[in-house]
Amino acid sequence: APRVFSGIQPSGDLHLGNYLGAMKRFVDMQNTGIETVYCMVDLHAITVWQDPAKLKHATRELCAGFIASGLDPAKSILFNQSQVPEHSQLAWIFNCVARMGWMQRMTQFKDKAGKNAQNASLGLFAYPALMAADILVYHATHVPVGDDQKQHLELTRDIATKFNHDFGVDFFPITEPVIEGTATRVMSLRDGSKKMSKSDPSDASRLNMTDDADTIAKKIRKAKTDPDALPSEAKGLEARADARNLINIYAALADMTVEEVLRDVGGKQFSEFKPMLADLAVAKLAPISTEMARLMNDTAEIDKILGDGATRARAIAAPILAKTYDIVGMVSS
Ligand code: TYM
Numbered sequence: 001a002p003r004v005f006s007g008i009q010p011s012g013d014l015h016l017g018n019y020l021g022a023m024k025r026f027v028d029m030q031n032t033g034i035e036t037v038y039c040m041v042d043l044h045a046i047t048v049w050q051d052p053a054k055l056k057h058a059t060r061e062l063c064a065g066f067i068a069s070g071l072d073p074a075k076s077i078l079f080n081q082s083q084v085p086e087h088s089q090l091a092w093i094f095n096c097v098a099r100m101g102w103m104q105r106m107t108q109f110k111d112k113a114g115k116n117a118q119n120a121s122l123g124l125f126a127y128p129a130l131m132a133a134d135i136l137v138y139h140a141t142h143v144p145v146g147d148d149q150k151q152h153l154e155l156t157r158d159i160a161t162k163f164n165h166d167f168g169v170d171f172f173p174i175t176e177p178v179i180e181g182t183a184t185r186v187m188s189l190r191d192g193s194k195k196m197s198k199s200d201p202s203d204a205s206r207l208n209m210t211d212d213a214d215t216i217a218k219k220i221r222k223a224k225t226d227p228d229a230l231p232s233e234a235k236g237l238e239a240r241a242d243a244r245n246l247i248n249i250y251a252a253l254a255d256m257t258v259e260e261v262l263r264d265v266g267g268k269q270f271s272e273f274k275p276m277l278a279d280l281a282v283a284k285l286a287p288i289s290t291e292m293a294r295l296m297n298d299t300a301e302i303d304k305i306l307g308d309g310a311t312r313a314r315a316i317a318a319p320i321l322a323k324t325y326d327i328v329g330m331v332s333s
Pocket residue numbers: 005006007008009010017018019020021022041044130131134135143144145146147148149152183184185186187195196197
């Protein structure tokens with residue numbers, strides 16, 4: 001049976017890239033009726049040091065963000081990774097399946113470890129094996145993510161394939177990445193060649209999900225553009241990264257294709273388009289941030305949702321882990 005799994009790190013402010021590349025698409029998948037499992041990956045977050053109080057806050061805020069975006073804890077399983085120990089247990093098995101060379105090729109490790117890779121945590125290096133465990137401990141078949149996770153999902157397939165081969169079984173599914181739509185790679189508002197990210201030192205480079213309406217409008221007004229009018233066809237955006245990014249964002253927020261957007265705004269100057277984009281972004285994002293803030297007034301309720309989610313997640317993960325242990329040759333009694 002198909003099953004959707006995805007995760008987001010509770011490692012700071014959620015931004016428009018997380019919303020359009022992941023959360024909004026999680027909601028779309030939930031509403032198709034397929035079983036959906038969504039995780040706050042706190043164990044991944046601590047691969048770089050996190051302030052403990054901030055980690056707790058960010059985990060709850062991420063859960064609030066999921067719900068405010070339209071995920072329904074009655075329809076989707078929403079839970080926190082560390083509350084389901086089967087993730088860590090399967091990750092250890094995968095640490096013994098994956099090869100050093102595979103991990104060394106991961107561009108995210110190279111980016112995050114920087115020049116001094118010897119000083120990176122061992123967890124940061126093993127990160128993709130834990131991610132494979134997240135997915136495969138549910139036998140998930142479909143994983144919606146942004147474009148930056150593509151390489152990790154290929155590694156997940158490699159781990160599943162090698163495990164099945166090493167033990168002569170057909171046990172773990174070969175998961176399909178789902179990287180679709182106009183916002184799989186939302187770029188910085190200050191530099192259309194860089195990905196929008198939580199780690200960019202410039203707050204003006206991203207729209208945070210907790211930004212108020214004035215901040216959103218101001219950041220869009222200041223977004224980098226070029227002096228030309230908007231084209232009326234998508235190919236006119238090819239060499240215009242900043243313009244393309246803003247059009248892609250508009251399309252994703254409005255649930256339109258790029259062609260449809262350009263049919264409406266082709267020929268306009270940015271001075272006219274930017275206020276349209278700002279109005280749309282405020283209309284879509286402000287209700288979410290208001291609802292997030294409201295939900296954060298009752299963290300006991302959020303903790304209850306995460307607790308219930310963990311119980312439901314474990315009911316799926318525990319038998320799959322038990323079967324894995326048996327395949328590997330661990331005695332159980
Ligand atoms: P994370 O927490 O960095 O990002 C969460 C999701 O947001 C997407 N995303 C973007 N999409 C479009 N444009 C952007 N600028 C942008 N920035 C981030 C990411 O692609 C992701 O889908 N390793 C994962 C978390 C993870 C996971 C998993 C995902 C752990 N286990 C299992 C799927 C399945 C990560 O660091 O995402």
